[in-house]
Amino acid sequence: xxxxxxxxxxxxxxxxxxxxxxxxxxxxxxxxxxxxxxxxxxxxxxxxxxxxxxxxxxxxxxxxxxxxxxxxxxxxxxxxxxxxxxxxxxxxxxxxxxxxxxxxxxxxxxxxxxxxxxxxxxxxxxxxxxxxxxxxxxxxxxx
Numbered sequence: 001x002x003x004x005x006x007x008x009x010x011x012x013x014x015x016x017x018x019x020x021x022x023x024x025x026x027x028x029x030x031x032x033x034x035x036x037x038x039x040x041x042x043x044x045x046x047x048x049x050x051x052x053x054x055x056x057x058x059x060x061x062x063x064x065x066x067x068x069x070x071x072x073x074x075x076x077x078x079x080x081x082x083x084x085x086x087x088x089x090x091x092x093x094x095x096x097x098x099x100x101x102x103x104x105x106x107x108x109x110x111x112x113x114x115x116x117x118x119x120x121x122x123x124x125x126x127x128x129x130x131x132x133x134x135x136x137x138x139x140x141x142x143x
Contacts, residue, residue: 001119006049009118013056016112017041020063026052034062050121054128057109057120064108065101095140102136 014024022034026045032055034041041059043052106129113120 001050003049005119006053010049010053010056012116012118013053013060013112016116017056017060017063020067022063024056032059034059034066036066050124051128054109054120054125057113058105058129058132059109060112061105061108062101064112065104099133099136099140102133106133 017024022039022041024041024043026043028044028046030042030044032043041056041063043055043059045052047055110120110125112118
């Protein structure tokens with residue numbers, strides 16, 4: 001796909017995120033993330049459109065967990081961090097829960113793309129997901 005086609009898909013995911021009541025801000029060199037208190041998704045605009053598309057799918061996955069199944073997710077994980085304080089956020093259980101949410105957000109993002117018939121290069125999605133997850137694995141192991 002060309003950049004224009006990726007940008008079209010980005011627009012579709014942004015509209016889905018906005019439909020959930022969240023804004024999307026694309027700025028140079030921001031950290032990709034969801035700020036739930038602001039109801040805003042931040043995406044680094046310096047990245048290639050295909051990478052931004054995959055990241056938006058992932059951030060959508062986080063919103064889906066929070067908005068639609070946080071109680072269920074919390075029940076299934078040893079220390080889901082939405083209720084953690086500073087002390088328990090550093091616990092092994094909290095780190096495992098954060099990693100589990102990251103994995104689940106990637107899974108839900110891919111599922112959204114499939115359900116909406118959006119084009120995903122599976123190998124590139126897996127590579128982007130793996131790189132992101134390894135940063136969390138390294139963080140969790142080195143705390």
